[in-house]
Amino acid sequence: MEETKLNLLDEALGLKNMKDNLWPLCGRFVFVEDSVDTSATFVLHHIIKRSLSSHLSSSVIFLSFSHPFSHYDRILRKLGCNLAAQRDNSRFFFIDMLMLQCPDDGKPNHDGLAAIFEKVERVVSAVHPDNKKFVTIMIDDISLLEVAANGSSNAVLDFLHYCHTLTSEFGCALVALDHKDIYSNDERPALILEVEYLADILVNAEPLATGLAKDVHGQLMVLDKGSEHENGNSSHKIHNFHFKIKENSIEYFYPGTIMN
Numbered sequence: 405m406e407e408t409k410l411n412l413l414d415e416a417l418g419l420k421n422m423k424d425n426l427w428p429l430c431g432r433f434v435f436v437e438d439s440v441d442t443s444a445t446f447v448l449h450h451i452i453k454r455s456l457s458s459h460l461s462s463s464v465i466f467l468s469f470s471h472p473f474s475h476y477d478r479i480l481r482k483l484g485c486n487l488a489a490q491r492d493n494s495r496f497f498f499i500d501m502l503m504l505q506c507p508d509d510g511k512p513n514h515d516g517l518a519a520i521f522e523k524v525e526r527v528v529s530a531v532h533p534d535n536k537k538f539v540t541i542m543i544d545d546i547s548l549l550e551v552a553a554n555g556s557s558n559a560v561l562d563f564l565h566y567c568h569t570l571t572s573e574f575g576c577a578l579v580a581l582d583h584k585d586i587y588s589n590d591e592r593p594a595l596i597l598e599v600e601y602l603a604d605i606l607v608n609a610e611p612l613a614t615g616l617a618k619d620v621h622g623q624l625m626v627l628d629k630g631s632e633h634e635n636g637n638s639s640h641k642i643h644n645f646h647f648k649i650k651e652n653s654i655e656y657f658y659p660g661t662i663m664n
Contacts, residue, residue: 412656413447416626416643417605419454427460427538429577433568435603437596439585442622444609446647446654448544449476451579453485455540456495462538463494465527467520469501469548482652497527501552517553517563528570537575541567546582546599557595568602604629612646620646624656 410420418428434451438444455462468476476498477487490496499520528539543549546560553559570576582596600606606627612620623646630639648655 412643412645412658413450413624413626413647413654414454416624416628416641416645417451417607418628422458422460425460427455427458427462427540427577429540429579429605430537431571431575432577432604433571433602434577434579434605434607435599436579436581436607436609437584438581438609439611440583441585442609442611444607444624445544445581446649447607447609447624448542448579448581449479449483450654451540452476452480452487452496452542453483455538456485456490460538461532461535462540463497463531463535464490465497465499465524465539465541467499467501467524467541467543467549469552470544472500472502473498499523501548517549517559521563521566524567525570528574528576539570539574540577540579541570543567543578543580546580546595550595557593561595561598564599564602619648621649622647623659 414420417434421428429451436444436447452464452466455464466476473487473491480487487496487498491498501520524541528536528541531539546564549563550557550560553563564580567578571578580599582599584596606625606629608625608627609622610625611622613623623644626643628641628643630641645656645658646661648657
């Protein structure tokens with residue numbers, strides 16, 4: 405994927421509409437679901453890259469429960485984005501949750517999550533009022549956030565609701581990843597159903613229905629719920645396409661398209 409060239413993922417996320425000095429994901433919640441076998445973390449990397457490479461005064465607040473800063477810095481460098489430099493320029497704020505101290509009494513970690521939200525809120529508050537709508541809050545990932553909350557879905561949902569209020573109050577974007585196949589039962593947890601309901605854009609990464617293929621690593625379904633019109637109808641848009649992970653890029657293409 406050439407990062408200066410728009411692709412199918414950009415089109416599905418609405419990033420091709422970056423005009424009128426507006427971040428296309430302003431005020432929107434993007435929820436990314438993947439599986440252990442078919443990771444969609446590249447969607448997070450793509451949004452980071454697009455945000456920080458735009459001409460807008462944008463910034464990213466990244467809550468990492470999965471990896472240290474060096475992991476993301478190494479990947480984004482391959483995509484042509486220097487996260488260390490962006491961090492020094494106060495455009496990339498990395499909040500390392502790997503060292504979060506969780507109480508071992510089995511009780512919900514409300515205080516810990518409240519402290520995390522206070523950090524996020526402080527960063528947003530420090531941003532110039534004209535630039536708050538260019539802030540993207542990113543969570544990698546919700547399943548580990550639930551671990552940090554000692555398994556309390558209610559505590560996680562409260563935290564996500566607090567973050568979601570920033571999208572309406574300041575126009576921030578919210579992006580979160582979750583592994584949908586970590587749950588042992590067949591029933592979708594109430595937490596995930598609620599998050600899916602809150603989300604404006606759903607991104608679902610799955611393996612190919614026909615099994616593994618040499619030139620195709622998975623398929624993406626992007627559902628943009630759009631907005632509800634006065635007549636009650638909604639303008640939902642669904643995009644389906646395949647992807648192939650390369651060394652320094654991701655290639656997106658429609659099924660049956662001849663690969664280069």
